[in-house]
Amino acid sequence: MGAMDELINPTVVDNLASIMRDHGRVDTTALLATAETLSGRRLRARVDTVRAGILATLPSSYRGTVALTDAMFEDSRLDGWMIWPLSEALVHRALDGSTTVAFDDVHxxxxKLTTRLSGEFAIRDLLIADHRRSLAIIGEWTGSPDDHVRRLASEGTRPRLPWAKQVPALIAAPGVTRSILDKLVADPSEYVRRSVGNHLNDISRDHPDTATAIAADWTAEHCATPTVRRGLRTLIKRGDLDALTLLGFSTTKLGLEPPALHADHVHIGETLPYTVTVQNLGDSDANVVIDVVLTSPTATGGSTEKVFKLARRLIPGNGTVTVSGKRSFTPLSTRTIRAGRHSLTTQANGQRSAPTFFDVNA
Incomplete structure (x- = not known):
């Protein structure tokens, strides 16, 4: 199990049970029993397990559940990762009642809870149940004085929020969150603006033309370059010409040499240094974003590629730039390294060189 999985642990469960007992007449036996079942489970499974224990502990009615939660909120111990399964349990109870009053109130x-830990995961079930009604309420949060609440308006409605349930309506029709993003793109908090950029990047994965159109409007109205750059990063890696042009990168022809590797093989756990060379074939200066593309074998015998940022350079007309980098082949909890034939390719402003092949050995 990784460190992330341990965010929901027996201590978190014990502390939450103590808070619930202190503020309500509840039997926490079922909740406490979940602490013994967490070992060996991944984070999502732990959240689901504890949420079930919370539901077995909370009052059966939504009104009773909220009364207890509001009382618990006054306790400063109600904080951190225990909020995640608690917030999901609250949403479950609200939807179980099938009333618009409960649906609206749980927002x-x-x-309130998102000021202690983001409610971005819990809110997904509300969006799945009725995204139009939910978005109407969420839209009001853009005017909140609390940056955690404003961020939730953007983060909770991201089309492809990591770790979260997908909301098909948000993927199919990115325009439904446009008004929220427009109100937050120039937010005074970088915390909020970064979420807006990530939201736009989600949109770009399925609707690149929509994303670049939104980015163009923001650039003209708000001078939102850092947010736009974050929002178009996937398109930049793909070499999308509209995104490159919008961010001021040149579309002139470039001369790209295959990466020069310091060795023709590397062992798992080692690092491979390399250099790449890019030539500006035009007469005018060229603003260039330089990446490397790693192609790796998959478990099924195919291949997969991943683009890694390397550098940004202004290359004079007919000039050349050489950039050094290194690629780690150390396995991580989020990255599996497989032995076999790999390659690195130079990419600049969407243009690619021929690949350089090398072997990764066990």
Whole structure:
């Protein structure tokens, strides 16, 4: 198990049970029992397990559940990762009641809890149930004085929020969150603006033309370059000409040499240094974003590629630049390294060189 999995642990469960007992007449036996079942489970499974224990502990009615939660909120111990399964349990109870009153009110509770830990995961079930009604409420959060609440308006409605349930309506129709993003793109908090950029990047994965159109509007109205750059990063890696042009990168023809490797093989756990050379074949200066593309074998015998940022350079007309880098082949919890034939390719402003092949050995 990785460190992330341990965010929901027996201590978190014990502390939450103590808070619930202190503020309500509840039997926490079922909740406490979940602490013994967490070992060996991944984070998502732990959240689901503890959420079930919370639901077995909370009052059966939504009104009773919210009354207890509001009382618990006054306790400063209610903080951190225990909020995640608690907020999901609250949403479950609200939806179980099938009333618009509970549906609307649980948004209020999530906005309160998100000041302790983001409610971005819990809110997904509300969006799945009725995205139009939910978005109408969430849209009001853009005017909140609390940056955690404003961020939730953007982060919770991201089309492809990591670790979260997908909301098909948000992927199919990115325009439904446009008004939220427009109100937050120039937010005074970088915390909020980064979420807006990530939201735009999600949109770009499925609707590149929509993303570049939104980015063009923001650039003209707000001078939102850092947010736009974050929002178009996937398109830049793909070499999308509209995104490159919008961010001021040149479309002139470039001369790209295959990466020069310091060795023709590397062992798992080692690092491979390399250099890449890019030539500006035009007469005018060229603003260039330089990446390397790693192609690796898959478990099924195919291949997969990943683009890694390397550098940004202004190359004079007919000039050449050489950039050094290194690629680690150390396995991580989020990255599996497989032995076999790999390659590195130079990419600059979407243009690619021929690949350089090398072997990764066990």
């Amino acid at each position: 209020r509770v999530l906005a």
